Amino acid sequence: MNTRNCPSLVGRRNFLKGAGVSLALPFMDSLASVVPKAKPPVRLAFMYMPHGVIMNQFWPKSQEEFLSSPPSIIQSLKPIMDQCLMMKGISGVPINPFNGAPHALELSTWLTGRLPDADSRNRINISISADQIMANYVGAQTLLPSLELATMPQTWKENQEGLHEGYYNYCSFRSPTQPVPAETDPRNVLNRLFGKRGKEGKVTQANPLDRQMLDRVLGGARDLRRTLTKGDQQKLDEYLDSVRSVERRIAAIETRQ
Amino acid sequence: MNRITCILFTLLLAGFLSFSAKGDDEAALRADAIETFEKKVAPFVKTYCTKCHGGGRAKANVNLEIALRAPGRGVAFQHWKKAVANVTVHDMPPEDSSKQPTDEQRRQFAEWIGKLKYLTQRNPGPYVIRRLNRIEYGNTLRDLYGVDPSIAKRLPDEVIGEGYLNSISPLQSELFLELANQVVEQVVAPEEELTTAVQKRLFGPRPVEGADLRGAARKVARSLARDAYRRPPAEAELAVLVGIFDLARENGLDYTASLGLMLKAVLVSPQFLFITPAEAVKSGEQIVRVDDHQLASRLSYLLWSAPPDAKLSALADKGELHKPETLRSQVERLLNDPKSRALFDGFGAQWLRVNELDSQVFDPKTFPQMTVDLRKSMMEEARLFFQSIINENLSVIRFVDSDYTYLNEDLAKVYGLEHTIRGSQMRRVNLTNPNRGGVLSMPATLATTSFPNRTSPVIRGVWVLERILGQRIPPPPPDIPELEEQNHQKVEGLTLRQRTELHQSEATCRNCHKILDPIGFGLENFDAIGRWRDKNGEGIVINSAGKLPDGKEFTTPAELKRLLAKREADLARNLTERLMAYALGRQLEGYDGVVIDQLMVKITKDNYRMRTIITEVIGSYLFTHRRVEG
Numbered sequence: 001m002n003t004r005n006c007p008s009l010v011g012r013r014n015f016l017k018g019a020g021v022s023l024a025l026p027f028m029d030s031l032a033s034v035v036p037k038a039k040p041p042v043r044l045a046f047m048y049m050p051h052g053v054i055m056n057q058f059w060p061k062s063q064e065e066f067l068s069s070p071p072s073i074i075q076s077l078k079p080i081m082d083q084c085l086m087m088k089g090i091s092g093v094p095i096n097p098f099n100g101a102p103h104a105l106e107l108s109t110w111l112t113g114r115l116p117d118a119d120s121r122n123r124i125n126i127s128i129s130a131d132q133i134m135a136n137y138v139g140a141q142t143l144l145p146s147l148e149l150a151t152m153p154q155t156w157k158e159n160q161e162g163l164h165e166g167y168y169n170y171c172s173f174r175s176p177t178q179p180v181p182a183e184t185d186p187r188n189v190l191n192r193l194f195g196k197r198g199k200e201g202k203v204t205q206a207n208p209l210d211r212q213m214l215d216r217v218l219g220g221a222r223d224l225r226r227t228l229t230k231g232d233q234q235k236l237d238e239y240l241d242s243v244r245s246v247e248r249r250i251a252a253i254e255t256r257q
Numbered sequence: 258m259n260r261i262t263c264i265l266f267t268l269l270l271a272g273f274l275s276f277s278a279k280g281d282d283e284a285a286l287r288a289d290a291i292e293t294f295e296k297k298v299a300p301f302v303k304t305y306c307t308k309c310h311g312g313g314r315a316k317a318n319v320n321l322e323i324a325l326r327a328p329g330r331g332v333a334f335q336h337w338k339k340a341v342a343n344v345t346v347h348d349m350p351p352e353d354s355s356k357q358p359t360d361e362q363r364r365q366f367a368e369w370i371g372k373l374k375y376l377t378q379r380n381p382g383p384y385v386i387r388r389l390n391r392i393e394y395g396n397t398l399r400d401l402y403g404v405d406p407s408i409a410k411r412l413p414d415e416v417i418g419e420g421y422l423n424s425i426s427p428l429q430s431e432l433f434l435e436l437a438n439q440v441v442e443q444v445v446a447p448e449e450e451l452t453t454a455v456q457k458r459l460f461g462p463r464p465v466e467g468a469d470l471r472g473a474a475r476k477v478a479r480s481l482a483r484d485a486y487r488r489p490p491a492e493a494e495l496a497v498l499v500g501i502f503d504l505a506r507e508n509g510l511d512y513t514a515s516l517g518l519m520l521k522a523v524l525v526s527p528q529f530l531f532i533t534p535a536e537a538v539k540s541g542e543q544i545v546r547v548d549d550h551q552l553a554s555r556l557s558y559l560l561w562s563a564p565p566d567a568k569l570s571a572l573a574d575k576g577e578l579h580k581p582e583t584l585r586s587q588v589e590r591l592l593n594d595p596k597s598r599a600l601f602d603g604f605g606a607q608w609l610r611v612n613e614l615d616s617q618v619f620d621p622k623t624f625p626q627m628t629v630d631l632r633k634s635m636m637e638e639a640r641l642f643f644q645s646i647i648n649e650n651l652s653v654i655r656f657v658d659s660d661y662t663y664l665n666e667d668l669a670k671v672y673g674l675e676h677t678i679r680g681s682q683m684r685r686v687n688l689t690n691p692n693r694g695g696v697l698s699m700p701a702t703l704a705t706t707s708f709p710n711r712t713s714p715v716i717r718g719v720w721v722l723e724r725i726l727g728q729r730i731p732p733p734p735p736d737i738p739e740l741e742e743q744n745h746q747k748v749e750g751l752t753l754r755q756r757t758e759l760h761q762s763e764a765t766c767r768n769c770h771k772i773l774d775p776i777g778f779g780l781e782n783f784d785a786i787g788r789w790r791d792k793n794g795e796g797i798v799i800n801s802a803g804k805l806p807d808g809k810e811f812t813t814p815a816e817l818k819r820l821l822a823k824r825e826a827d828l829a830r831n832l833t834e835r836l837m838a839y840a841l842g843r844q845l846e847g848y849d850g851v852v853i854d855q856l857m858v859k860i861t862k863d864n865y866r867m868r869t870i871i872t873e874v875i876g877s878y879l880f881t882h883r884r885v886e887g
Binding site for chain 1: 320331332335338339383385386411413414415419420422425426427428429431434493494497501504510518521525526528530537538616846
């Protein structure tokens with residue numbers, strides 16, 4: 001990856017300051033682009049904060065206050081406040097038939113906009129999420145189509161309403177049955193974005209041989225697929241899909257090296 | 258599908274299910290279930306429930322008319338489960354309803370519903386190819402390649418067991434490739450350097466000049482794949498690996514480096530990352546035995562979180578592992594191995610909820626002694642205690658009622674035994690205080706069920722009911738503020754007990770809290786990190802009197818323990834169900850309950866011994882068979 005050759009374009013620290021919060025899409029093209037003054041690409045980030053806020057320090061008392069002296073929690077948005085829109089009263093959507101699980105579905109319904117399939121609630125079956133739809137459209141040319149970050153590890157929760165425990169833990173879904181786990185370690189995020197430093201402090205380069213190797217492994221996986229039952233095949237398809245995306249990533253790095 | 262065909266479909270399905278019983282016992286129980294349903298359940302539900310929970314306007318979306326139409330279908334059990342939970346705690350029918358069942362009828366209702374599982378079809382559930390979780394992945398790299406298993410810490414966090422998400426994402430695949438690179442880098446020394454010990458074992462001696470390198474590589478591929486795929490590789494799978502060796506050679510890599518690329522390919526292959534079947538299913542088969550190689554993996558990953566060793570692999574190769582006697586003796590052997598601590602790390606810690614202790618927050622001002630070391634000691638106590646019950650094959654009653662534990666100096670202070678124990682080494686200690694001993698009065702569990710600065714009788718009450726007795730508690734209704742917020746003046750000057758009892762003055766809270774809270778009060782003498790106290794923070798003497806849902810009363814933690822120890826059947830069933838769900842990696846439903854019933858007969862006869870529970874779960878129809886999907 002080439003970011004280290006263009007430190008003036010966007011420094012590591014600035015980059016993270018600007019974009020390091022949460023789910024984000026095409027991230028890398030400005031970094032990898034060698035064309036100076038290229039128009040910065042549009043980015044999209046979704047950030048989720050559970051457990052609520054202290055409302056009187058979060059919600060402005062009036063429209064005027066919103067722009068002139070916003071409450072403490074949203075102070076940091078002041079420079080762009082005129083582009084912000086705050087909404088409330090959008091909760092209370094019926095969650096039948098999952099009324100007994102008011103919190104279990106908060107995260108998984110947020111970006112999918114739908115409830116799990118009631119008849120297969122003990123498995124993950126919901127829908128692709130908004131961020132992954134975007135990643136499919138604009139993420140294909142970038143090194144990472146999307147980046148999922150979180151601050152807390154998962155813990156096991158007693159299932160409610162017979163729901164699969166995964167509904168508590170994921171907001172991003174690559175397909176109705178395939179949640180995208182998040183990275184919780186900032187060091188790993190840096191490694192993914194800027195390359196891992198090897199033994200001699202060198203940044204590890206993409207290895208074209210790895211891509212060809214993966215290609216053959218995928219061929220072998222397709223042979224295996226033919227011997228499996230339908231349920232197993234669907235699971236293997238998730239593997240094929242995820243390895244193909246790694247292949248694409250290596251190919252993208254190769255063309256930029 | 259329109260409504261009418263939908264109804265017809267479920268009716269047909271119900272009819273079909275009732276013909277598929279196997280074995281005389283099951284047939285008799287099925288007949289009993291049908292009779293119970295028609296003569297008891299249906300009239301009860303029609304009298305007390307369907308006025309609100311039926312037709313198009315089913316309240317809280319509990320639609321018992323749907324459940325009545327096809328009582329043995331998966332969906333119906335969701336409705337039944339909720340109905341039982343709410344009827345049992347007197348939450349339903351609502352208090353203002355004119356028709357109320359008696360307490361005895363409520364109890365019977367739960368019993369009747371318990372029989373309905375016999376309406377389901379004999380079915381072991383699916384066992385879809387399963388990805389190794391990150392613990393298993395790390396341990397597999399350790400066992401096969403001598404790598405430090407902490408290498409897997411970079412993989413995303415995940416929940417294992419019942420809530421396991423058997424899925425793979427681009428992030429995970431990317432990391433699997435990177436970790437494979439690291440393994441190869443550690444294991445394979447360049448040709449000009451000395452070979453590593455692991456390399457010698459994996460690759461054998463370097464072929465002599467002029468030898469058939471491709472043939473040698475094929476031999477290496479076969480043994481690499483046998484271990485890593487946990488079954489003999491197919492010819493096509495070997496061809497892929499040899500093809501990768503060729504690819505490396507064509508790109509100018511030397512023999513050793515080419516084997517290195519082959520090893521890397523093995524490590525990112527689905528056959529390594531997933532537990533895959535060794536035998537293909539013949540078309541038309543709907544339920545098959547889990548083949549011996551897959552069973553070897555299922556077994557060793559359950560008890561060791563690690564791959565099958567040479568002995569298990571050899572039994573699988575001979576096709577003998579599934580034989581009941583062989584399987585039983587292998588379970589014994591695996592449990593006797595130190596690697597079986599994985600059963601606590603994975604299952605036990607989750608069951609007792611102490612896996613959350615690590616990330617739990619404690620107010621450093623109130624509890625300055627709650628250091629990282631003390632938490633570790635607490636966790637070790639829980640682990641050693643759990644393992645002692647397995648190692649000594651004790652009855653599960655000992656989880657609740659026992660007279661020993663494991664302590665070091667730090668932890669002894671929590672027990673008030675600091676004068677007798679010195680040093681950081683954990684050791685077995687006999688307890689004479691009847692209030693101590695067992696998981697109820699263990700610092701690890703008492704701390705995980707507390708708030709950062711105080712105890713919570715409610716959380717402890719729920720913990721006892723769910724974790725020990727296996728009862729389901731209906732979740733609290735949404736949008737209920739914390740007690741303190743409801744009325745500031747009302748709670749001022751009240752003890753925690755009195756404040757907690759306020760729950761029982763609110764109509765929405767009363768029915769559940771009058772069951773939960775009195776159990777939690779029984780543990781109030783233990784503070785939020787598990788120390789004994791006679792008085793609360795304000796100097797008021799603690800009243801730890803309370804009662805169980807069945808009305809039995811207690812005045813001390815010791816009495817609560819004794820009462821719970823009498824509920825051995827409930828505790829054993831709860832533990833069996835939880836272990837089964839963990840072993841299968843899914844929730845239990847429908848026919849699973851029939852199998853659990855059968856296991857409980859044997860487990861009861863053997864006085865609820867822990868090893869019997871583990872062995873019966875592993876030998877069960879659910880663990881050794883799978884339903885073929887599609």
